Amino acid sequence: MKKYVIGVDIGGTKVATGIISIRDGKLKKKVVLPTHAKDGFEGSLEQVYESIGKVLQMSGTGKEHIEGIGVCAPGPLNPVKGIVHNPPNLPGWNEVPLASLIRKKFRIKTRLENDANAAGMAEVIWGAARGYKHVLYVTVSTGIGTAIIINGKVFHGKNGMAGEGGHMTINYDDKYGKCNCGNIGCIEALASGPYTIKRLRRKLEKNPGLKTNLIDMVDGRLNDLTMIVLSDAADEGDRLALETIAEEGRLIGIWLGSMINVLDPEIIVIGGGVSLMGDVLFKEIRKTIPTHSINIFADKTPVVQARLKRDVGIFGAASVLLKPSEIAALEKGKKRQK
Amino acid sequence: MKKYVIGVDIGGTKVATGIISIRDGKLKKKVVLPTHAKDGFEGSLEQVYESIGKVLQMSGTGKEHIEGIGVCAPGPLNPVKGIVHNPPNLPGWNEVPLASLIRKKFRIKTRLENDANAAGMAEVIWGAARGYKHVLYVTVSTGIGTAIIINGKVFHGKNGMAGEGGHMTINYDDKYGKCNCGNIGCIEALASGPYTIKRLRRKLEKNPGLKTNLIDMVDGRLNDLTMIVLSDAADEGDRLALETIAEEGRLIGIWLGSMINVLDPEIIVIGGGVSLMGDVLFKEIRKTIPTHSINIFADKTPVVQARLKRDVGIFGAASVLLKPSEIAALEKGKKRQK
Numbered sequence: 001m002k003k004y005v006i007g008v009d010i011g012g013t014k015v016a017t018g019i020i021s022i023r024d025g026k027l028k029k030k031v032v033l034p035t036h037a038k039d040g041f042e043g044s045l046e047q048v049y050e051s052i053g054k055v056l057q058m059s060g061t062g063k064e065h066i067e068g069i070g071v072c073a074p075g076p077l078n079p080v081k082g083i084v085h086n087p088p089n090l091p092g093w094n095e096v097p098l099a100s101l102i103r104k105k106f107r108i109k110t111r112l113e114n115d116a117n118a119a120g121m122a123e124v125i126w127g128a129a130r131g132y133k134h135v136l137y138v139t140v141s142t143g144i145g146t147a148i149i150i151n152g153k154v155f156h157g158k159n160g161m162a163g164e165g166g167h168m169t170i171n172y173d174d175k176y177g178k179c180n181c182g183n184i185g186c187i188e189a190l191a192s193g194p195y196t197i198k199r200l201r202r203k204l205e206k207n208p209g210l211k212t213n214l215i216d217m218v219d220g221r222l223n224d225l226t227m228i229v230l231s232d233a234a235d236e237g238d239r240l241a242l243e244t245i246a247e248e249g250r251l252i253g254i255w256l257g258s259m260i261n262v263l264d265p266e267i268i269v270i271g272g273g274v275s276l277m278g279d280v281l282f283k284e285i286r287k288t289i290p291t292h293s294i295n296i297f298a299d300k301t302p303v304v305q306a307r308l309k310r311d312v313g314i315f316g317a318a319s320v321l322l323k324p325s326e327i328a329a330l331e332k333g334k335k336r337q338k
Numbered sequence: 339m340k341k342y343v344i345g346v347d348i349g350g351t352k353v354a355t356g357i358i359s360i361r362d363g364k365l366k367k368k369v370v371l372p373t374h375a376k377d378g379f380e381g382s383l384e385q386v387y388e389s390i391g392k393v394l395q396m397s398g399t400g401k402e403h404i405e406g407i408g409v410c411a412p413g414p415l416n417p418v419k420g421i422v423h424n425p426p427n428l429p430g431w432n433e434v435p436l437a438s439l440i441r442k443k444f445r446i447k448t449r450l451e452n453d454a455n456a457a458g459m460a461e462v463i464w465g466a467a468r469g470y471k472h473v474l475y476v477t478v479s480t481g482i483g484t485a486i487i488i489n490g491k492v493f494h495g496k497n498g499m500a501g502e503g504g505h506m507t508i509n510y511d512d513k514y515g516k517c518n519c520g521n522i523g524c525i526e527a528l529a530s531g532p533y534t535i536k537r538l539r540r541k542l543e544k545n546p547g548l549k550t551n552l553i554d555m556v557d558g559r560l561n562d563l564t565m566i567v568l569s570d571a572a573d574e575g576d577r578l579a580l581e582t583i584a585e586e587g588r589l590i591g592i593w594l595g596s597m598i599n600v601l602d603p604e605i606i607v608i609g610g611g612v613s614l615m616g617d618v619l620f621k622e623i624r625k626t627i628p629t630h631s632i633n634i635f636a637d638k639t640p641v642v643q644a645r646l647k648r649d650v651g652i653f654g655a656a657s658v659l660l661k662p663s664e665i666a667a668l669e670k671g672k673k674r675q676k
Contacts, residue, residue, distance in 0.1 A: 076632070158604045171508075173509065185509075262506060291521070294505040
């Protein structure tokens with residue numbers, strides 16, 4: 001019986017690769033390298049190869065003990081065919097048969113998953129969604145991604161592209177809501193980190209007299225405003241900062257009301273950098289959902305913060321290789337990897 | 339082996355009940371009675387009982403040959419528990435354990451499904467979605483309903499309330515978009531029949547000089563405007579009528595772009611009265627979808643008109659009792675029930 005799975009998390013800035021024990025679900029060794037995304041596809045692929053090679057070497061484990069390599073990357077990609085289409089965050093990648101390239105290089109079974117789906121499965125196995133079968137996982141950071149988990153498995157749809165809930169339109173004629181995807185009024189274009197900051201900056205520029213500490217906190221340089229500054233200001237009770245986060249929560253709540261209408265999940269787990277905003281954000285989300293859903297049980301759907309922080313991508317990628325029985329055993333296990 | 343299934347379609351105005359042969363999927367006998375919705379729950383239930391009794395009698399079939407009774411009704415309802423919650427179209431119905439009431443009355447296995455889900459399954463077995471496993475069924479008429487079919491089965495979610503896609507918000511701050519469900523900017527509140535007519539009427543009232551035959555067609559009585567009048571005017575080439583239908587198509591296309599982002603279905607089937615508008619509507623829907631979806635295959639997702647017209651509710655309700663093997667056999671069968 002195989003003892004380990006390898007998880008590779010390819011992001012725009014770094015490649016994080018780890019080896020995980022199937023028996024106890026623990027991360028044994030980990031390597032983080034820069035993605036070298038600017039060097040295009042070949043440069044990044046070299047980094048992926050190197051990280052896998054290093055992890056294998058550090059672990060002292062022979063290939064014969066490895067069940068397989070799970071890789072997650074930003075979409076759009078096709079998990080069934082193992083092909084990365086053309087992610088905005090990985091310039092120069094275009095229809096890359098990543099799974100088969102890695103498989104050939106290491107002669108180990110390799111499978112591909114998109115990063116939101118991988119993180120969602122990690123929360124089901126190791127995190128806040130343990131024990132749930134129908135899960136909506138949401139990640140709010142630079143963008144907004146979702147994973148739809150049905151009967152404990154990621155739902156992929158026809159072309160492996162289901163679960164792009166972050167590009168659901170909630171305001172098709174929002175004049176400031178042009179999204180990176182080309183559409184208008186996607187929730188990503190209204191409530192992701194960068195768009196929240198953009199909206200705030202616009203408000204400050206239009207209303208120079210607004211009473212807030214935010215401007216002093218960036219020495220008057222509005223371009224230096226970030227979600228971290230916003231969060232700090234909110235912690236200090238700055239009213240504009242609190243209002244901005246509450247408005248973000250309201251928009252996410254409107255959107256999740258619709259997602260509940262469509263999917264009626266058992267639980268909603270929210271991860272990603274913005275989810276760390278905590279109570280102000282979550283309170284507003286939970287308050288808004290029931291008033292924007294036809295589902296009479298919407299107010300009973302738990303909306304919780306993701307539990308996994310670091311390494312969620314490695315765990316998620318590795319999970320793609322786990323068998324249902326192995327997943328069930330890990331879900332039941334008492335020890336949780338944080 | 340059982341030979342027949344009974345399907346009961348409870349609507350706001352009539353109860354249609356039929357008996358269907360499992361072998362060839364054909365409707366053998368049918369009874370249509372008024373729902374007597376104004377008499378409240380008891381009056382309507384009597385009509386349901388009577389229609390089932392009559393169909394049994396007309397068919398000359400003994401109960402021992404009936405696999406079961408499938409019932410569809412307007413939501414919200416819980417198909418798993420067989421309970422009708424409180425449908426706006428069935429006043430006086432409140433947490434009615436309909437499946438168990440009918441089961442006790444006739445001593446025949448009975449199951450409940452919501453009407454959009456039932457119609458969606460009817461299209462999978464007998465209609466435009468034959469041979470497809472991941473299907474989004476949409477019905478556009480007085481309201482907008484959807485059914486999400488995954489692996490050939492209706493997806494119900496946790497509380498049996500998944501698939502309420504008609505209440506997805508596409509414009510949360512639309513000042514005219516107040517929906518019956520209490521939310522704002524649901525696609526139902528923007529593009530269903532009554533809302534399309536409402537918007538058209540507002541336009542005519544605000545712009546008395548508009549060149550159109552619509553006003554003459556209702557003898558100046560704008561309250562007499564209906565989707566049928568609109569359709570007739572469009573057939574005669576009336577520009578305002580054509581624009582109104584195209585705008586409805588555009589809104590539905592924006593919404594379906596988002597639905598494809600979430601579900602990535604193999605096919606979208608559109609039924610309901612408004613779908614009979616035909617080419618003008620479907621062209622606009624198909625044109626709009628790819629420009630409002632991040633799914634790179636969105637333009638390849640077929641968007642087709644439903645095939646079943648009359649009796650779709652009876653077929654859909656009856657389908658709930660069919661076994662997967664019986665469904666597969668009917669799907670393969672050459673003869674199609676129209």
